[in-house]
Amino acid sequence: SVTYRDTELTECSRSELRELRSEIQYVFQDPLASLNPQLTVADIVGEALAVHDVVPPDRRDERVRELLETVGLQAGHATRYPHEFSGGQRQRIGIARALAVEPAFIVCDEPVSSLDVSVQAGILNLLSDLQERFGLSYLIITHDLSVVEHIADRVAVMYLGELVETGTTTEVFDFPSHPYTEALLSAIPEPDPCWAGDRIVLEGSVPSATDPPSGCRFHTRCPRVIPPAEYDLETDSFRSIMALRTRLAEADADAGLEALLPRPDAHEDVTMAIRDASGIPHRLED
Incomplete structure (x- = not known):
């Protein structure tokens, strides 16, 4: 089940989904794989403008240049191909393509995981700036907790496909309730050599997501697991x-x-x- 503004997306027709795509866009994990190598940047970004008829045909080139400048690229980059750009620049092209239809909601799937650490901050700052400028909402899927802390207002922690904890960023990072969340946070690298925090090491193997344990899915690795009342066990x-x-x-x-x-x-x-x-x-x- 996937619901967006009271609309069940899995039950939508093709035409209904097409209408919704002007509100919902996607930024992919691997920018190189998500950009057609045979198309110029103008064609890649302009395709969304044409499909959704966002601007008249005679204004598309101008709008493409505006979008490129919005994401920190140059207007002259419109005539180039994806292989001519760095990883960070390609991700900016992907963001420009997502912005082309003026969406309200953007799903970002590991938006910086394939990028060098030196350019990750630039992309995250860009996403934050765009959110403030255009009033965007993001759903960011990531395993990098530093990304979550930097950009998210609310956090949902998943284990084996099931939500185990939700809350504001401050609540989850400063006052975690679930032992899995505590273990994740304890694994964040700490640059302070004098830091004496204890890392929580989870025991056991991760169960199959297609055949998860019954009950709480974390119970096979939970350090706080409670034995059944009928057993007198530590x-x-x-x-x-x-x-x-x-x-x-x-x-x-x-x-x-x-x-x-x-x-x-x-x-x-x-x-x-x-x-x-x-x-x-x-x-x-x-």
């Missing part, structure tokens, strides 16, 4: 049991371990070795 012991169960379910354990576990007559030493290797206590109370 949290660490319960996590170890769950981790072993997950390994077996995913066929990720050693072949020898898989062969030994189902046998009811397995030697006590083998059982103890498996418990030791998995961090499970030798005796569990009923």
